[in-house]
Amino acid sequence: MDATQYLIVGSSHAAIEAVNAIRLHDAEGSLTLATKDSQLPYSPTVLPYVVSGRSSPDRAFLRDDNFFARQKVDFRRGCALSALDPQRKLARFADGSEIAFDKILLATGAAPVRPPIPGLDTVPCHVLRTLDDATGLRAASGRARRAVVLGGGLVGMHAAENLVEAGQVEVTIVEMNSQVMGGYFDATAAALIEKAFAAHGARLLTGHKVVAAAPAGQGAVLALDNGENLEADLLLVAVGVQPDLGYLNGSGVACQAGILVDDTMQTSAAGVWAAGDCAQARNFFTGTNTLNAILPAAAEQGRIAGMAMAGDSDLKPYRGGVPLNTYRFFGHHALSVGNGDAPPGAEVMTRLDEAQGRYLKAIFHEDCLRGIFAIDEFFDGGVMWELIRRRIDLSAMRERFFADPLAAGRELMSQHWR
């Protein structure tokens, strides 16, 4: 049986950052990286661009074999973890092989959720999480005439835009909530996004649910809660993600929606860490453990986990996840950093230029920035993230800050973390 000091499972953002962090501290310790995918590392975030053709599938990789050689990593593709025994420090893979480890990092990400819609399992449908999904969807979008996207979140909207841009496809987005992108933007911002989609010919059905699905010809017919039937020769399901943790059955590692971790990304089991979309770590605002399935959080958690595994004394505990995202649609950009709810006592400032389609919103709470959101206005997202996490007092300069968050943010940065 193979044995390794560090075993990392998964080959995406959290895993790569962990490799870097381990190697900064321990240049030699044996390190094995095993991933289910058969490809070099790539990011799920790049997939919409693979679908659109902007990124070619053979150039979408995050790192090449050189990276693993340089970092002295035994990189194994096509190795899906199927069971974990934290007591005996053994990992079993789908092909029956086993690897003994001293320390393991679970960085297996998340998988698309399949909503419990009667009949959905009987119709052909696409999801978007792997490179194979993306090339499959790209091929299908060339043939499709009537596409339906279930879910108006980031993934659904990206894919819907790809389909619209692909040409002769009639695209319908069905979103159960009253607005799209509810995780990151308020109704005003969402309206600007929805307007752009409508202008490009997409149909948006917000506030509606698909209640049943049935096969029809090569595609499907979907029944909506208002009685309408939608025909689809291409169906994309993008209603959210959730970690697929079957490999933890019987392991005793504590999980809820994701794997529960402390502020060093350690799980309830000694020698076992988890990071990225599969981990349920502290939320900056609530202090409780929540999923935060975004790329920057995966990278940060991976880095922390790697440092903890290698025993790096420079490790600073996780400050807690903050929701953030950037979103490009039809040439516009949208930025979202922080929490969109306004608790009692919060001050909300907004500025809308409907003609230009520009929008800015900031939420202040207890003298500090809580969230800042924009459509076609630019600020440094990383600076805003720091302002929030450092809880920097903005009470004296709120107006000035809101008037020009780019300049004010940089000024604050130079005073606080230079």
Next chain:
Amino acid sequence: MGNACNTITFNAAQCDGCGLCMTACAETKGSARIQVLPAEDKTYALSLCRQCGDPHCVSTCPTGALTKDVDTGVIAWNGDKCVDCLLCTVGCSYAGISLDAQTRRVVKCDTCDGAPACAAACPTKALRYVTTARIYNEVRDWEDLFAPGLSGCQGCNTELLMRHTMRRVGPDSVLATPPGCVPGMGSVGFNGLAGTKVPVFHPLLTNTAAMLAGVKRQYNRLGREVTAIAIAGDGGAADVGFQSLSGAAERGEQMLFMVIDNEGYMNTGMQRSGCTPFGAWTSTTPVGPESRGKSQDAKNLPLIMMQHRCAYVATASTAYMEDFYDKLDRAIQAAKTGFAYLHVYSPCTTGWRFPADQNMEVARKAVETNFVLLWEYTPGQGLRFTHAPDNPLPVTAYLKVMGRFRHLSPEQISHIQNKIEENSAFVTSLAQSAAAQA
């Protein structure tokens, strides 16, 4: 081992916010990637990519469009791979990569491929492009000729000088280290083992240059090419050992005589030497009701050596390593045929009384105030300055960073300032007459 990289540095104290760096950047790159920002108390701060060692823009890039080049240190942006998702702008907490309003793509500093327009345009030298990395990358590959773990005081720069110098001089050498901090740190070794990988000997304070001259002549007689090098302290060179030093220089013996000047007999308990400056506290020039530190001025040993018309004479400082290295190379060359003299100023953390992490800063302040002048001399070309501050700071900027001058009266300070003016006028006149003759 990692690679050292050249870097753009910013000294806020020298920035007057003129903005010429931004204009230069915009002219070169189409839009400014550098920004000077007003900060507290009428000072300025910079927003510019720091080319981080552990870059978070790279870790948040989903396409592999951003890559850290480990050779140049620059984080490169590949516009063909970038999909304009802007996640890098969230990853960076230093506003080092941001959206360009015109192109609607991200832009970041690429150091203009090693010739940054901003630094070239900066009139106050607040922005500089520091290329000292070259030294580290070269030196790294040369053999270290000292035993690991020399026992210097914390923060002393002498170990750095010893190791750098001997790596550069190389293994075909004979080293003389007369009594002082250098053997005290272990050059001659401990417990019967030598502290170096080259022949080393421990002459008397009085006869270093004489002994080394004899050793070198014997090697010449045997037909072996070796560099004869002495690393001595200022006491051993300027006072006790001066007659043999002066004699060897006058005879043009083939050697490199390097003096590490910490302005006193620091190794034996911080007694004054001929190189101790006026007013300085030492254990033999105490501060009390009668004595107020040293009451005489230092002798200027490098100028005295220049008067011997040695093949090469230079002064150097560890705050200016590139300058030091240029001079070391020339001194090694000159020592093949004649007498080369290199005088390096070495702030003494213990004897001068400043915190152990301030050595380079003290060395730099000495140069910025003209307390120490950096120049070199050859008989053919005369004397020339190698690094002269445009606007020298008042000497108090130097005196206040250490304890040995803390007691000075205003009269003593103005004596020191006058001495600096006098000395710098004298050396300037030498440089001017050399330039006039060229």
